[in-house]
Amino acid sequence: SQIQRVLLALTLPLEVLQMVKDRMKEAMNKGLSRQTHAQANVQMLPTYICSTPNGTENGNVLVVELCQSHVRILLTTLLGNGNNSPQLTDKIFDMPGDITQGTGEALFDFIAQCLRQFLESNDVSNDYLPLGFVFPFSCKQTRLDKAELISWSKGFSCSDVEGKDVVQLLQSAINKQELSQVKVVALLNDTVGTMMTCSTREKPCEVALIVDKGTNSCFMAEAQYVQIVEETSGRMCVNTEWGCFGDDGALNDILTPYDQHVDQESSNPGLKRFEKLVGSLYLGDIVRHALIALATEKALFIGSNVTALETKGVLKTQQVLEIINNEEGMTKARMTLEALGLRPSERDCCRVQQVCRAVVSRSAALCAAGLAAILSLIRQSRGLERLMINVAVDGELYRAHARFREILQSVAGLLAPECMASFVPSMDGSGWGAAMVTAVALRMAQQRCEVDKLLAPLRLSRADLERVQALMRQEMDLGLDQETNANSSVRMLPTYVRGTPDGSERGEFLALDLGGTNFRVLVVRLGENGIHMASEIYVIPTNIMQGTGEALFDHIIDCIMDFQLKQDLMEQVLPLGFTFSFPCKQLGLDKAVLLSWTKGFSASECVGKDVVQLLREAAQRKQHLALKVVALVNDTVGTMMSCGYDDPKCEIGLIVGTGTNACYMEEMQNVGTVEGEQGRMCINMEWGAFGDNGCLDHIFTEFDRMVDEKTINPGKQRFEKLISGMYLGEIVRHILLALVEKRVLFHDMPCFTLQSKDIFKTKFLSTIEIDGLALKQVQSILRDLDLHATFDDSVLVREVCQTVSLRAAQLCAAGLAAVVEKMRENRGLSQLAVTVGVDGTLYKMHPCFSQHLQQTLQDLAPNCTVTFLQSEDGSGKGAALVAAVAVR
Ligand code: ADP
Numbered sequence: 001s002q003i004q005r006v007l008l009a010l011t012l013p014l015e016v017l018q019m020v021k022d023r024m025k026e027a028m029n030k031g032l033s034r035q036t037h038a039q040a041n042v043q044m045l046p047t048y049i050c051s052t053p054n055g056t057e058n059g060n061v062l063v064v065e066l067c068q069s070h071v072r073i074l075l076t077t078l079l080g081n082g083n084n085s086p087q088l089t090d091k092i093f094d095m096p097g098d099i100t101q102g103t104g105e106a107l108f109d110f111i112a113q114c115l116r117q118f119l120e121s122n123d124v125s126n127d128y129l130p131l132g133f134v135f136p137f138s139c140k141q142t143r144l145d146k147a148e149l150i151s152w153s154k155g156f157s158c159s160d161v162e163g164k165d166v167v168q169l170l171q172s173a174i175n176k177q178e179l180s181q182v183k184v185v186a187l188l189n190d191t192v193g194t195m196m197t198c199s200t201r202e203k204p205c206e207v208a209l210i211v212d213k214g215t216n217s218c219f220m221a222e223a224q225y226v227q228i229v230e231e232t233s234g235r236m237c238v239n240t241e242w243g244c245f246g247d248d249g250a251l252n253d254i255l256t257p258y259d260q261h262v263d264q265e266s267s268n269p270g271l272k273r274f275e276k277l278v279g280s281l282y283l284g285d286i287v288r289h290a291l292i293a294l295a296t297e298k299a300l301f302i303g304s305n306v307t308a309l310e311t312k313g314v315l316k317t318q319q320v321l322e323i324i325n326n327e328e329g330m331t332k333a334r335m336t337l338e339a340l341g342l343r344p345s346e347r348d349c350c351r352v353q354q355v356c357r358a359v360v361s362r363s364a365a366l367c368a369a370g371l372a373a374i375l376s377l378i379r380q381s382r383g384l385e386r387l388m389i390n391v392a393v394d395g396e397l398y399r400a401h402a403r404f405r406e407i408l409q410s411v412a413g414l415l416a417p418e419c420m421a422s423f424v425p426s427m428d429g430s431g432w433g434a435a436m437v438t439a440v441a442l443r444m445a446q447q448r449c450e451v452d453k454l455l456a457p458l459r460l461s462r463a464d465l466e467r468v469q470a471l472m473r474q475e476m477d478l479g480l481d482q483e484t485n486a487n488s489s490v491r492m493l494p495t496y497v498r499g500t501p502d503g504s505e506r507g508e509f510l511a512l513d514l515g516g517t518n519f520r521v522l523v524v525r526l527g528e529n530g531i532h533m534a535s536e537i538y539v540i541p542t543n544i545m546q547g548t549g550e551a552l553f554d555h556i557i558d559c560i561m562d563f564q565l566k567q568d569l570m571e572q573v574l575p576l577g578f579t580f581s582f583p584c585k586q587l588g589l590d591k592a593v594l595l596s597w598t599k600g601f602s603a604s605e606c607v608g609k610d611v612v613q614l615l616r617e618a619a620q621r622k623q624h625l626a627l628k629v630v631a632l633v634n635d636t637v638g639t640m641m642s643c644g645y646d647d648p649k650c651e652i653g654l655i656v657g658t659g660t661n662a663c664y665m666e667e668m669q670n671v672g673t674v675e676g677e678q679g680r681m682c683i684n685m686e687w688g689a690f691g692d693n694g695c696l697d698h699i700f701t702e703f704d705r706m707v708d709e710k711t712i713n714p715g716k717q718r719f720e721k722l723i724s725g726m727y728l729g730e731i732v733r734h735i736l737l738a739l740v741e742k743r744v745l746f747h748d749m750p751c752f753t754l755q756s757k758d759i760f761k762t763k764f765l766s767t768i769e770i771d772g773l774a775l776k777q778v779q780s781i782l783r784d785l786d787l788h789a790t791f792d793d794s795v796l797v798r799e800v801c802q803t804v805s806l807r808a809a810q811l812c813a814a815g816l817a818a819v820v821e822k823m824r825e826n827r828g829l830s831q832l833a834v835t836v837g838v839d840g841t842l843y844k845m846h847p848c849f850s851q852h853l854q855q856t857l858q859d860l861a862p863n864c865t866v867t868f869l870q871s872e873d874g875s876g877k878g879a880a881l882v883a884a885v886a887v888r
């Protein structure tokens with residue numbers, strides 16, 4: 001029958017709702033994406049609200065709420081006590097009827113006058129009063145306190161406001177009233193206000209729905225998905241403006257003829273299609289058009305004159321809601337219809353009630369589909385299997401009507417089964433929430449100030465970096481000169497390696513690698529078709545590292561013999577290259593006096609001795625007479641050589657692992673510490689010690705000093721302690737401790753573990769800084785350290801890590817810039833193309849270190865084109881290549 005057909009058209013089966021949800025999600029993604037944002041119907045406006053209250057907010061806060069026909073002003077005093085039982089004072093000022101159609105200036109002057117009256121009668125004597133402005137129109141916001149009105153709606157049409165910053169307009173009007181102590185610090189949409197109103201510390205709401213005359217929603221989105229905002233860390237509240245969903249036709253297949261009539265009669269035909277299906281402003285008229293259609297088909301009101309039904313607005317949503325009420329409903333239906341001059345039968349009343357139910361149910365179900373889209377977006381972007389979330393709700397439809405609530409909740413549950421939403425009804429409108437936003441904004445600004453103050457010394461300017469570069473250059477020159485060598489903190493040790501490989505090296509070699517994380521013995525075969533290696537890792541027990549030199553070298557010989565036995569190499573006399581990554585004064589390729597131990601070694605009777613000789617003596621003691629040590633090689637040199645085998649331009653070696661160091665090919669005529677003027681020699685800079693003579697003191701922060709004090713070599717390797725893997729985690733830990741002390745991090749949470757040295761590993765920086773890593777994962781890393789981080793905490797920890805690793809990369813770049821510029825000058829070139837062979841886990845594993853290093857280097861040394869080549873096992877290969885060059 002006709003009535004069945006009408007009800008069917010108004011009833012959306014689950015599959016259709018599922019489709020609405022999917023399309024809504026698609027529309028939302030379109031709004032979030034940088035490319036499609038401009039054309040999107042669902043605009044997904046960023047609100048610049050990035051944090052929910054944490055209960056520490058305090059002070060006086062003003063709120064101005066611009067409503068349909070009045071201005072509400074509210075004053076609240078937050079006590080920092082978890083925001084329990086805040087004091088609220090408010091007053092409503094009715095707007096003169098014509099003001100919404102007048103000039104913008106008049107509107108804002110009126111608001112400011114209300115504010116003045118309010119402050120006078122409440123005697124608020126602060127010299128600084130932050131104000132939050134609730135402005136329920138869609139705005140293009142670029143900061144919390146900067147928002148251009150896109151277009152008026154809801155009957156407003158004041159001149160000269162569209163396209164202007166409404167915060168500024170309000171602030172100017174306030175200043176005109178000589179209330180300059182009042183500062184507009186936040187502008188927010190009413191939806192956001194609802195979300196904040198319902199949030200408490202224990203139970204933050206991350207989604208809000210408004211189902212009132214209109215409908216809208218907002219939610220905390222992962223900032224990286226809000227592409228029109230630069231910020232990529234943390235979350236930001238997005239105002240969906242979902243009322244416009246369907247304006248591109250996405251809802252056409254579910255629209256009924258009654259919806260089309262309602263749209264045609266509205267002041268904005270074709271627009272806000274979703275809102276016109278959901279918002280209470282329209283439900284009465286949808287019902288009315290359905291009734292007209294039924295009456296026309298003689299399915300209702302037979303014998304009545306139905307012309308009264310043709311007037312827009314005669315059937316109020318309030319009446320619709322009363323009609324669907326179970327007990328009173330039928331009576332209400334009869335009264336309402338009779339008031340319209342109709343003479344309804346019992347059956348008519350029953351049918352009208354069915355139509356009303358269908359329209360309200362559809363509104364709730366569509367709202368649920370929209371909500372399900374949001375929930376599933378959040379769940380996916382946070383990488384969660386299941387999402388538990390609190391949803392703030394406001395608006396008369398939700399508040400006044402149990403059936404609406406039931407449908408909304410159950411349909412949302414069916415459409416997003418992997419999400420658990422708890423609904424939190426809003427008690428007191430958006431005013432209180434706006435106060436919270438304002439207070440949070442204030443707290444964040446204060447915290448930001450503290451954080452910036454603390455991190456400022458770690459943020460190096462271009463001038464700082466140029467100075468480091470110039471100082472490095474100065475120390476290099478001092479170190480190369482025979483006379484001044486002793487005064488330089490950069491030792492510039494000659495290596496007696498005079499050339500890089502040319503790829504023609506052949507043969508079979510033994511190699512040792514001592515001074516990295518592991519001690520290894522290797523056999524390296526340089527053949528026609530590349531390099532083949534086999535190796536074995538051996539442990540050097542601490543008692544041997546820190547025992548006698550004899551014991552250490554005896555142990556090394558034992559390991560070599562074991563290796564030769566295993567590899568069946570006992571019968572051969574292979575030339576051996578020894579990668580020895582400690583500072584040595586080299587007197588020949590196979591003659592190197594140890595200057596000092598580093599990295600935890602302290603074997604006695606070695607410093608000041610020729611290391612190659614010590615190895616040979618141990619071989620004799622052990623009767624291992626077939627050992628032929630031909631070269632001692634620093635790991636930087638090994639790295640350069642191994643990369644040089646593949647790329648002849650590789651004339652620099654760099655290590656950024658446990659420690660940091662570099663070597664490069666210098667002109668013999670500049671090497672004052674070695675006889676001879678011809679050709680080049682590789683110089684092991686030992687740049688980790690750069691600054692040990694005090695020349696970098698201006699760069700060190702209190703955190704660097706604390707880290708240095710707790711090392712086994714305080715005052716030594718100062719440059720290395722700013723850059724390398726052994727120290728970055730420690731620097732971060734000290735900064736975090738300082739932030740805790742300033743009460744801007746891990747507020748009220750225990751963080752004893754942070755007191756333990758080395759608990760914050762440098763590899764954590766690598767993970768935490770991965771671009772786009774969900775904050776949940778940052779939280780889980782911190783949780784493993786027994787640190788219970790909020791999202792704000794996680795964002796801050798990430799910022800600290802980024803600051804420390806960026807500085808490390810930039811300082812490393814400043815050092816390298818000095819090197820490449822010197823090489824360019826040496827060769828009298830206007831442009832130098834050179835390759836750096838690099839090794840070290842920090843360089844290889846950190847997600848941004850290499851990129852920052854390369855960018856900064858290009859900036860500091862624009863006349864050099866520098867290529868970076870990662871070395872594969874440079875220590876082993878390199879030692880063999882040096883040995884090969886030596887025997888040749
Ligand atoms: P070495 O310099 O001793 O030869 P590596 O180059 O392997 O050894 O560097 C080891 C250092 O790298 C460790 O001290 C550690 O701090 C750091 N490290 C280990 N894993 C990572 C990682 N994923 N990201 C950044 N640094 C790391």
Ligand code: MG
Binds near residue numbers: 516517657839840875
């Ligand atoms: Mg190494």
